[in-house]
Amino acid sequence: MSTQAKMQTRAASADGFQDDGADTVWIEQDPFIDRIPRWVAMLGLFVAIVGLWQVVTALDIVSPIVLPSPAETWADILFVGNNLLTGGHMLDALITTSLTVLYGFAIAVALGFSLGVLVGETKFGERAVMPYLVAIDTMPKVAFAPLFIAWLGFGISSKVALAAFIATFPVVVSTAAGLYAVSENERFLFKSMGASRLQTLVRLKLPIGLPYFFTGLKIASVGVMAGAITGEFLGGGEGFGALIRISASQLNTPRVFSLIIYLSFLGLALYLTVVWLQARLIFWNKTDKIGGIA
Amino acid sequence: MTDQSLHDTATAKPAVERPVFQISRLSKIYQRNRFTALSDVNLTLRKGEFASVIGSSGCGKSTLLKIMAGLMPPSSGRVVLDGRPVMGPREDIGMMFQQATLLPWKTALENIVLPIEIREGKAAARRYRDRAQDLLDLVGLARAADVYPSELSGGMAQRVSICRMLISDPSVLLLDEPFSALDELTRDFMNMELQRICMERRATAFLVTHSIPEAVILSDKIYVMQSNPGHVAEVIDIDLPRPRTLEMINTAKFGAIVGHIRGKLEKEAKA
Ligand SMILES: Nc1ncnc2c1ncn2[C@@H]1O[C@H](COP(=O)(O)OP(=O)(O)O)[C@@H](O)[C@H]1O
Numbered sequence: 266m267s268t269q270a271k272m273q274t275r276a277a278s279a280d281g282f283q284d285d286g287a288d289t290v291w292i293e294q295d296p297f298i299d300r301i302p303r304w305v306a307m308l309g310l311f312v313a314i315v316g317l318w319q320v321v322t323a324l325d326i327v328s329p330i331v332l333p334s335p336a337e338t339w340a341d342i343l344f345v346g347n348n349l350l351t352g353g354h355m356l357d358a359l360i361t362t363s364l365t366v367l368y369g370f371a372i373a374v375a376l377g378f379s380l381g382v383l384v385g386e387t388k389f390g391e392r393a394v395m396p397y398l399v400a401i402d403t404m405p406k407v408a409f410a411p412l413f414i415a416w417l418g419f420g421i422s423s424k425v426a427l428a429a430f431i432a433t434f435p436v437v438v439s440t441a442a443g444l445y446a447v448s449e450n451e452r453f454l455f456k457s458m459g460a461s462r463l464q465t466l467v468r469l470k471l472p473i474g475l476p477y478f479f480t481g482l483k484i485a486s487v488g489v490m491a492g493a494i495t496g497e498f499l500g501g502g503e504g505f506g507a508l509i510r511i512s513a514s515q516l517n518t519p520r521v522f523s524l525i526i527y528l529s530f531l532g533l534a535l536y537l538t539v540v541w542l543q544a545r546l547i548f549w550n551k552t553d554k555i556g557g558i559a
Numbered sequence: 560m561t562d563q564s565l566h567d568t569a570t571a572k573p574a575v576e577r578p579v580f581q582i583s584r585l586s587k588i589y590q591r592n593r594f595t596a597l598s599d600v601n602l603t604l605r606k607g608e609f610a611s612v613i614g615s616s617g618c619g620k621s622t623l624l625k626i627m628a629g630l631m632p633p634s635s636g637r638v639v640l641d642g643r644p645v646m647g648p649r650e651d652i653g654m655m656f657q658q659a660t661l662l663p664w665k666t667a668l669e670n671i672v673l674p675i676e677i678r679e680g681k682a683a684a685r686r687y688r689d690r691a692q693d694l695l696d697l698v699g700l701a702r703a704a705d706v707y708p709s710e711l712s713g714g715m716a717q718r719v720s721i722c723r724m725l726i727s728d729p730s731v732l733l734l735d736e737p738f739s740a741l742d743e744l745t746r747d748f749m750n751m752e753l754q755r756i757c758m759e760r761r762a763t764a765f766l767v768t769h770s771i772p773e774a775v776i777l778s779d780k781i782y783v784m785q786s787n788p789g790h791v792a793e794v795i796d797i798d799l800p801r802p803r804t805l806e807m808i809n810t811a812k813f814g815a816i817v818g819h820i821r822g823k824l825e826k827e828a829k830a
C-alpha cells in the first residue's frame with residue numbers, strides 16, 4: 266500500500282469508516298439438495314426406488330403375485346423388448362395401440378381446435394355451445410365406452426372414439442382461452458390497421474393463443490393414452506390394453522409391469538413431441554418450463 | 560428545395576393553417592354502464608399543429624382519441640378529418656399507444672411493415688422494407704431491423720412503434736400517452752425526437768398526456784380536460800419559439816404556463 270493510500274485510509278477511519286482494502290464479496294450458497302446435478306439426482310432416485318423395491322420383495326413383505334422382484338420384472342422387460350424388436354405379436358399390439366392413440370389425438374386436436382375457435386371467437390359459441398360442452402365435460406367420459414362399442418363395434422374405431430372424446434375438451438378450453446388472451450391494445454392496433462376479422466384471428470389471436478393451445482395439447486396427449494387403453498380394456502381387440510388385461514387375468518404380474526413401462530414410452534414420445542413442437546413454434550415465449558419439459 | 564422556400568417555412572408560416580380535424584358537439588356514453596365519458600367536446604386541429612390534451616386519469620382522454628381514430632363510434636356529435644366524416648378506422652390516421660404493442664414473433668422490421676401487410680398483403684409489405692429501414696434510421700435504430708421485440712428496451716420498442724405508425728404516411732398522428740411507461744430521461748429524449756419528426760414531416764399531431772411539462776414543451780395548443788363528465792375546460796396557446804429545447808423548461812415563461820395549468824387541474828382535484 267502506498268503512503269498516500271495509507272493516509273487516505275487513516276483519514277477515512279478518522280471519520281469512523283474503516284477500509285482495509287479487502288473486497289466484501291460473499292458467496293450465495295444454494296442448499297445441498299438444489300446443487301445436485303440432474304443426472305445424479307435422476308440416477309440416485311432410480312437406485313433408491315429400485316433398492317426399496319428389492320428390499321420389500323426380498324423380505325417377502327408382499328407376495329410376488331402382487332409385486333414381482335426387480336430382477337423378475339427386468340427379465341420380462343427384456344423378453345418383451347426382444348419380442349417387440351423381432352416383430353413378434355406384441356409389436357402388432359403396440360402398433361395397434363399407437364395408431365389408436367395417434368388417430369384419437371388427431372381427431373381431438375382437429376375437433377377441439379374447431380370448437381375452441383367457435384367458442385372463443387363467436388358470441389354464439391360462447392353463449393350457446395360452451396354450456397353444453399361444460400355439461401358433457403363434467404360427465405365421467407369413460408362411461409360412454411359401451412356406447413361407442415355398440416355404435417362402432419369391437420374394432421379400433423370404438424377405441425379411437427373414446428380416446429378422442431376424452432382428449433377433445435382440454436383442447437377446446439385451451440384454444441378458447443388463448444383467443445381471449447389478446448389484450449385490448451392489440452385488438453385496437455389491428456382495428457386501426459383496418460384488419461378483417463379473419464386477419465385478426467389468424468395474424469393476431471391464434472399466435473397470441475399458441476402457448477395456451479399447447480397446454481391443452483399436453484393435457485390431451487395424456488388423456489388420449491388413458492382413453493385408448495380404457496377402450497382396449499373394455500372392448501377387447503388387439504392392442505396393448507388387451508395384452509395387459511390378459512396378463513393380469515393370468516396373474517402374470519411381471520408382464521403387466523413391463524407392458525405398462527413400454528406403454529409409458531409411447532405416452533412419453535407423444536408428450537415430448539408436443540413439447541418439442543411447442544419450443545420450435547413459440548420461439549418468442551421463453552417462460553421457464555418445469556424441468557424443461559412441462 | 561431553394562433557399563427561398565427554406566426561408567419561407569422557417570419564418571413566414573401562415574398565421575392560420577387549414578383545419579384538418581374538426582370535432583363538434585362530441586359526447587360519448589358507454590352503454591354498458593350508462594357512463595357519460597365525454598360531453599360536448601369541440602376542437603379543431605390545424606395542418607402541422609401539435610396539440611395536446613391533458614387531464615387527470617379517467618377524464619376521457621383515451622375515449623376521445625379512440626373516437627377520433629374511428630375505433631369506436633361517438634354517442635352524438637361530429638368528427639370530420641380532411642373533409643370526410645370519420646366512420647371507422649382510416650389509413651390517414653396513425654396511432655400510438657402507451658404500450659408499444661409489437662408482435663413478439665415478428666422482427667422490428669416486420670412489425671413496422673405490418674400495417675402494409677394487413678392492408679395490401681405480403682408482396683406490398685416486402686416492397687416497403689427499404690422504407691421501413693429508412694424509418695429505423697430516422698429514429699436511431701438503424702441496426703435493429705432483424706431484432707425481435709423481446710430484445711428491445713422499452714424506449715427502443717416505442718421507437719419501433721413510431722416507425723410502424725409512420726410507414727403508411729398518415730396525415731394525423733394520434734398519440735395516447737406514448738412515452739408514459741418510459742423513465743424520465745428516455746422520455747425527454749423521445750419527446751425531442753417526436754418534435755423533430757413532426758417538424759420534418761409537418762405532421763399534425765394530437766398527444767394525450769398527464770404530464771404538464773411534456774404537454775407544454777411539445778404543443779402549440781393545450782386542451783385542459785376535466786371529468787364528470789369529460790369536457791374541455793380550457794384551451795391554452797403556447798407561443799414558445801420552435802424548435803423547443805429542454806433548456807426552455809427552466810425559463811420563467813415555461814414555469815408560468817405550467818403553474819397555470821397545474822392550478823386549473825388542482826382546482827378540479829380539490830373540488
Ligand atoms: N369500455 C368502457 N365501458 C365503460 N366505461 C368505460 C369504458 N372505457 C372507459 N370507461 C370509463 O370512461 C372514463 C374515461 O376513460 P378513459 O377515456 O380511458 O380515460 P383516460 O384515458 O383519460 O384515463 C373512465 O371513468 C372509465 O372508467
Ligand SMILES: [Mg+2]
Pocket residue numbers: 620621622735
Ligand atoms: Mg387513457
